[in-house]
Amino acid sequence: MRTSRLFSVIDSHTAGHPTRVVTAGIPPLRGQSVREQRDDFRANYDGLRTLLLHEPRGHAAMVAAVPVPSREADRGLFFVFSYSYADMCGHATIGYIASLAAMGALPSGFEKDGMSIETPAGIVHVTGTFEGDRLTSVVLRNVPAYVAASDIVLEAEGLGTVTCDIAYGGIVYALVDADQVNLPFDIDHASQWCRAGMAIKGALNGRGGEQPQVSSVLFHRAVEGGARHLVVLAGNKFDRSPCGTGTSARLAQLHARGKLAVGAPYRAENILGVPFAAKVIALAEGKEGQPAVIPEVRGMAHISAFSTLMLEADDPLPAGFLPG
Numbered sequence: 001m002r003t004s005r006l007f008s009v010i011d012s013h014t015a016g017h018p019t020r021v022v023t024a025g026i027p028p029l030r031g032q033s034v035r036e037q038r039d040d041f042r043a044n045y046d047g048l049r050t051l052l053l054h055e056p057r058g059h060a061a062m063v064a065a066v067p068v069p070s071r072e073a074d075r076g077l078f079f080v081f082s083y084s085y086a087d088m089c090g091h092a093t094i095g096y097i098a099s100l101a102a103m104g105a106l107p108s109g110f111e112k113d114g115m116s117i118e119t120p121a122g123i124v125h126v127t128g129t130f131e132g133d134r135l136t137s138v139v140l141r142n143v144p145a146y147v148a149a150s151d152i153v154l155e156a157e158g159l160g161t162v163t164c165d166i167a168y169g170g171i172v173y174a175l176v177d178a179d180q181v182n183l184p185f186d187i188d189h190a191s192q193w194c195r196a197g198m199a200i201k202g203a204l205n206g207r208g209g210e211q212p213q214v215s216s217v218l219f220h221r222a223v224e225g226g227a228r229h230l231v232v233l234a235g236n237k238f239d240r241s242p243c244g245t246g247t248s249a250r251l252a253q254l255h256a257r258g259k260l261a262v263g264a265p266y267r268a269e270n271i272l273g274v275p276f277a278a279k280v281i282a283l284a285e286g287k288e289g290q291p292a293v294i295p296e297v298r299g300m301a302h303i304s305a306f307s308t309l310m311l312e313a314d315d316p317l318p319a320g321f322l323p324g
Contacts, residue, residue: 090244
């Protein structure tokens with residue numbers, strides 16, 4: 001067997017959504033910050049995104065977490081989706097910490113003090129809860145989250161009139177009450193929800209103006225203690241987890257509307273019924289001085305594989321493929 005590339009990875013899932021931590025095989029990246037290193041990867045090594053995350057080694061929902069050096073925090077981490085890049089990813093950060101725990105590689109003192117992680121969105125802080133020496137949950141204190149626009153009324157193809165808010169939680173979301181869409185809110189109708197989400201995203205991003213471009217659409221429906229979330233990422237991709245950055249955006253929305261006090265618990269439940277526990281822990285300022293909140297999200301990831309991915313020299317599909 002003539003092997004041209006080898007990559008060591010740890011696969012996990014956080015409430016159902018996969019994370020692939022790449023522990024070896026990524027070439028050294030240029031840049032002083034994590035954002036600069038991520039941008040170097042995107043500009044010069046984007047073929048590794050498709051190799052590692054597309055079929056046959058991955059699939060449409062696969063997400064990679066790539067550890068890199070940081071000058072500003074204990075660790076650096078950037079995030080690669082099968083189809084794009086994200087400045088922050090909550091479920092993948094949780095997956096990264098669970099992967100370190102599985103390797104016995106959590107830094108000394110983590111149980112007491114946690115650690116800081118520089119991401120392209122900024123520095124986040126993570127701690128954990130333990131039973132003995134076993135990690136049982138990861139607590140993520142995210143970058144400041146804020147509402148960018150409220151009560152936007154739009155016409156979405158196939159849906160009619162829809163009202164939404166736009167909020168930032170590490171990336172930008174449209175937050176939409178699922179009761180506005182005439183579909184059962186369950187996993188069996190995920191494809192229809194993806195189409196609905198893309199119709200809303202297209203209508204929002206086609207308006208132009210000063211509002212930020214939306215990356216994803218978070219549908220929410222009330223449950224006891226919080227809401228069920230379904231986050232549409234792209235035309236055939238949805239977040240299986242309750243979504244850490246989306247939950248952060250939702251906390252900012254609820255606090256801005258006077259519906260969630262600092263310290264009050266919020267249950268963010270995914271479409272499979274698996275929850276994150278979340279709350280606003282402090283007030284802050286957004287990127288341009290907007291009123292913002294510091295979100296805290298608690299969840300857990302579970303390891304599914306320790307693997308060595310390889311590319312044979314004569315593989316006819318070295319870039320992989322991703323069905324539409």
